[in-house]
Amino acid sequence: MDESIGKDGTPNAIGILPKPTFDILCIAIDAVECAFCCPTVVLCFLFWRLIYQTSLLHKNLKFILIAQSIHAFLYAFVQIFSVIYGLFSPMALFFYVNALRYFLLVYGNFIGHLLIAERIVATFCIKKYETVKNWWTLSFCVAIIILLSVLNAYYYSTTAIFVAPNVCFYTQIFAVVTSFSEIFIISLLLALNKRRFNRENSASFNMAIKYQLVENIRTGRQLIIRTQIITDLYLMLIIGRFALFLQGINNLLILFTTIKCHPILCRNALKFVQKYVKCSTATAVVDPSILVASYVTGITQQQIPVNANMDNYFQLLQRSWEI
Numbered sequence: 001m002d003e004s005i006g007k008d009g010t011p012n013a014i015g016i017l018p019k020p021t022f023d024i025l026c027i028a029i030d031a032v033e034c035a036f037c038c039p040t041v042v043l044c045f046l047f048w049r050l051i052y053q054t055s056l057l058h059k060n061l062k063f064i065l066i067a068q069s070i071h072a073f074l075y076a077f078v079q080i081f082s083v084i085y086g087l088f089s090p091m092a093l094f095f096y097v098n099a100l101r102y103f104l105l106v107y108g109n110f111i112g113h114l115l116i117a118e119r120i121v122a123t124f125c126i127k128k129y130e131t132v133k134n135w136w137t138l139s140f141c142v143a144i145i146i147l148l149s150v151l152n153a154y155y156y157s158t159t160a161i162f163v164a165p166n167v168c169f170y171t172q173i174f175a176v177v178t179s180f181s182e183i184f185i186i187s188l189l190l191a192l193n194k195r196r197f198n199r200e201n202s203a204s205f206n207m208a209i210k211y212q213l214v215e216n217i218r219t220g221r222q223l224i225i226r227t228q229i230i231t232d233l234y235l236m237l238i239i240g241r242f243a244l245f246l247q248g249i250n251n252l253l254i255l256f257t258t259i260k261c262h263p264i265l266c267r268n269a270l271k272f273v274q275k276y277v278k279c280s281t282a283t284a285v286v287d288p289s290i291l292v293a294s295y296v297t298g299i300t301q302q303q304i305p306v307n308a309n310m311d312n313y314f315q316l317l318q319r320s321w322e323i
Contacts, residue, residue: 033248034083037076040252044073046272047255050265057264058129060118065258068111072251075104079248101244108247114140119189 047069051062082097122129259265 029242029245030079030083033245034080036249036252037079040072040076040248040255041080043252043255044069044076046269047259049272050259050268053268054264058122061122064111064115064118068108068115069255071104071108071111072255075101075108075248075251078104105244105247108251116185120185 048066051057051065051069054062057065078097078100082101259269
């Protein structure tokens with residue numbers, strides 16, 4: 001009998017790690033990731049409100065940012081649900097949850113590539129981009145998302161061994177080539193936007209184009225490439241689990257940095273927090289000049305105490321005018 005296989009048919013070890021150690025490691029990673037996913041869900045609702053109320057953003061960019069936040073929300077929700085449900089039925093939904101989470105990784109990659117494509121169009125067609133606000137991005141995104149959903153479902157359900165590995169292999173090769181191409185393209189775009197902004201930053205230049213150039217520069221600094229790792233099956237299980245963990249943290253950081261680095265979104269977020277969060281007046285700090293201005297002063301600019309002596313002051317002042 002093979003000692004690497006347990007009585008229930010599950011392996012006793014995952015690569016060099018014993019199975020109990022691997023299970024404990026996964027549980028610990030799930031708990032930490034769940035701690036990051038909870039604020040992600042809350043931040044998504046704030047993000048949607050801010051994006052919806054910001055009319056200065058282009059319609060295409062607004063749609064991409066909302067799609068990116070929906071990806072973060074779904075990923076966090078699936079992780080929280082899987083952790084809570086896994087406490088009662090550890091293996092009941094393992095296959096379906098993993099399939100959904102890996103599809104969300106593909107969906108997140110697609111949103112990243114789409115954001116790069118949108119910035120490329122915004123850079124090279126900057127004078128016409130602000131005036132063209134059609135729904136081509138929405139139609140393109142829906143078509144690609146449907147295609148990815150079908151391929152993902154087919155990959156996890158097909159029994160045709162000679163088809164699924166080929167689809168996966170060519171998809172990975174395409175992702176690697178695209179990632180290296182995007183390094184070069186984003187570097188060119190960032191340099192082009194800075195050079196054009198410095199050359200055309202004058203009072204006669206259109207304000208909408210100025211804003212679009214600044215938006216292109218800001219977005220270009222945030223874009224990073226995707227990493228593909230090729231290794232054996234057992235090590236891939238561990239690396240894949242850490243990849244999912246990093247994706248959960250990355251979703252929270254994407255939402256936070258998008259709000260923090262964008263001046264309009266940051267300003268609206270601060271207004272929202274100040275509106276609904278009551279600050280304690282016990283720790284309020286008042287400027288001394290404002291405090292002095294609140295006191296009552298006489299004609300000699302001397303401070304008048306706000307008490308019973310004030311009546312005596314005005315009585316003496318009245319008598320002085322009667323003389």
